[in-house]
Amino acid sequence: MSQPSTPLVGVIMGSKSDWPTMQYAVEMLELFAVPYEVKVVSAHRTPDLMFEYAQTAEARGLQVIIAGAGGAAHLPGMVAAKTVVPVLGVPVKSRALNGNDSLLSIVQMPGGVPVGTLAIGDAGAKNAGILAAQIIGNQIAAVRQAVAKFRQEQTQSVLDNPDPRAE
Numbered sequence: 085m086s087q088p089s090t091p092l093v094g095v096i097m098g099s100k101s102d103w104p105t106m107q108y109a110v111e112m113l114e115l116f117a118v119p120y121e122v123k124v125v126s127a128h129r130t131p132d133l134m135f136e137y138a139q140t141a142e143a144r145g146l147q148v149i150i151a152g153a154g155g156a157a158h159l160p161g162m163v164a165a166k167t168v169v170p171v172l173g174v175p176v177k178s179r180a181l182n183g184n185d186s187l188l189s190i191v192q193m194p195g196g197v198p199v200g201t202l203a204i205g206d207a208g209a210k211n212a213g214i215l216a217a218q219i220i221g222n223q224i225a226a227v228r229q230a231v232a233k234f235r236q237e238q239t240q241s242v243l244d245n246p247d248p249r250a251e
């Protein structure tokens with residue numbers, strides 16, 4: 085989906101192969117009508133692009149960056165090292181180590197350069213999208229209300245379906 089307004093959230097990932105996971109972050113941003121951009125950027129394979137992306141993020145109006153990566157997942161931390169725009173890290177589930185490598189690579193930042201790390205895989209990507217919307221929602225009432233509505237509907241859906249055996 086093309087985004088007409090200036091992006092407020094940048095969704096980046098180390099490889100095209102991360103998209104099946106990272107699509108859940110974008111799905112949430114679309115649900116809450118948060119303007120976003122999405123791009124493959126890799127600290128390892130495109131280091132100059134990664135630096136440029138991080139260095140220009142603030143001036144381009146990004147308020148949150150969601151960075152997903154798997155394996156030796158340096159992308160979120162390296163982007164965070166080059167910008168004060170908050171970075172949310174999504175550990176993509178790697179084939180070899182089930183995403184434990186991704187998680188530890190992203191979460192164990194040295195004090196002074198934070199990355200807000202989400203869960204491994206699809207739930208982490210989904211929650212990164214919701215969390216980014218909540219941050220944006222501090223300034224944009226329509227986004228805040230959209231998140232509140234989503235949460236209320238989620239709660240209601242559980243309350244309406246208490247029998248775990250029902251189809």
Ligand SMILES: Nc1c(C(=O)O)ncn1[C@@H]1O[C@H](COP(=O)(O)O)[C@@H](O)[C@H]1O
Pocket residue numbers: 097098099100101102125126127128129152153154155156157158159160176
């Ligand atoms: N962790 C990183 C970085 C990075 O951190 O900069 N760049 C690519 N990758 C990861 O390599 C995995 C395999 O990538 P390929 O499927 O392209 O071989 C992906 O999960 C990607 O995020």
